[in-house]
Amino acid sequence: MDGFAADEAVVVLPATNRPDVLDPALLRPGRFDRKITMELPQQSARIDILKVHMRKVPVQSDMDIKELASMTVGFSGADLANLVNEAALLAARDKSETVSREHFNKAHDRVIMGSERKDLLNPAERKRTAIHESGHAVVALFLPDSDPVRQITIIPRGRALGMTEQLPAEDQHNYPENYLRTRLAVLMGGRCAARLECGNISCGAANDLEQATHLAKMMVNQWGMSDKIGPVHFKTGTEHPFLGYELTQEKDFSEDTARKIDEEVRRIVSEAEQLAVRTLETNRATLQKLIDALLQKETLDRPALDELLASTGRVAAANA
Numbered sequence: 001m002d003g004f005a006a007d008e009a010v011v012v013l014p015a016t017n018r019p020d021v022l023d024p025a026l027l028r029p030g031r032f033d034r035k036i037t038m039e040l041p042q043q044s045a046r047i048d049i050l051k052v053h054m055r056k057v058p059v060q061s062d063m064d065i066k067e068l069a070s071m072t073v074g075f076s077g078a079d080l081a082n083l084v085n086e087a088a089l090l091a092a093r094d095k096s097e098t099v100s101r102e103h104f105n106k107a108h109d110r111v112i113m114g115s116e117r118k119d120l121l122n123p124a125e126r127k128r129t130a131i132h133e134s135g136h137a138v139v140a141l142f143l144p145d146s147d148p149v150r151q152i153t154i155i156p157r158g159r160a161l162g163m164t165e166q167l168p169a170e171d172q173h174n175y176p177e178n179y180l181r182t183r184l185a186v187l188m189g190g191r192c193a194a195r196l197e198c199g200n201i202s203c204g205a206a207n208d209l210e211q212a213t214h215l216a217k218m219m220v221n222q223w224g225m226s227d228k229i230g231p232v233h234f235k236t237g238t239e240h241p242f243l244g245y246e247l248t249q250e251k252d253f254s255e256d257t258a259r260k261i262d263e264e265v266r267r268i269v270s271e272a273e274q275l276a277v278r279t280l281e282t283n284r285a286t287l288q289k290l291i292d293a294l295l296q297k298e299t300l301d302r303p304a305l306d307e308l309l310a311s312t313g314r315v316a317a318a319n320a
Contacts, residue, residue, distance in 0.1 A: 193280055
């Protein structure tokens, strides 16, 4: 950092996603002492970013860019650029002169869930996938504090056999405990639906269990959401952003506390499972109709879900 004269207008801008491992000598006053955190763009910023990337794309006049921005919560600038590019490619494949809302919806699904796989599921797997995704959807639809369900599909994409997509109504940064417990119940909904409808469970819920266990551990270890453990913060492993595995940190708690943490994590996940079961049993007719509709149509969007709920005489909590 030395060697620059006072009258030379040289500005050095470094960038890193691991500020915690930088040498403190770099961060002393007069060096890299000003820090700017680049967060993911909020809705207003996403609108502006989309406008930039859509300038050279012939978009249909009825395209609502604000609606598109609301569908892309959590997208980075690169994700938004990829979204517009994918929509343009889909329009070109369809030999369409303009990029329509349908093209953007398909591009959104591809960015979120991956490309459709050509391998078809056998009838038994297809039905079990429909049951699993319907379980997620019913719990999400009828529990308060749940993010709205945008779409359910049993079309294989990427490594997933199906997906229930939820989109938050707005950007959110602070998650209350009731929201997190609802999220846990939604994650357990697919597994619980399989047990109710098939009488057994399968390995298809492995990712759901992984997410639920990780979320419950965060609630207990870092967010003080366990009365038994109390309002304390315990260090655990941290995921390495480059290598993708968890780095081991020295524990700052006893083995007895570790046992209590395990018990609390198990209790929180079990309570979420029980909540999911109660919700599914209460709405068993809706669950069956949703399974039948998925087997017939393979993909259900929000209007189709609302129509199905109206036919059963039920009102989703997410719409209340």
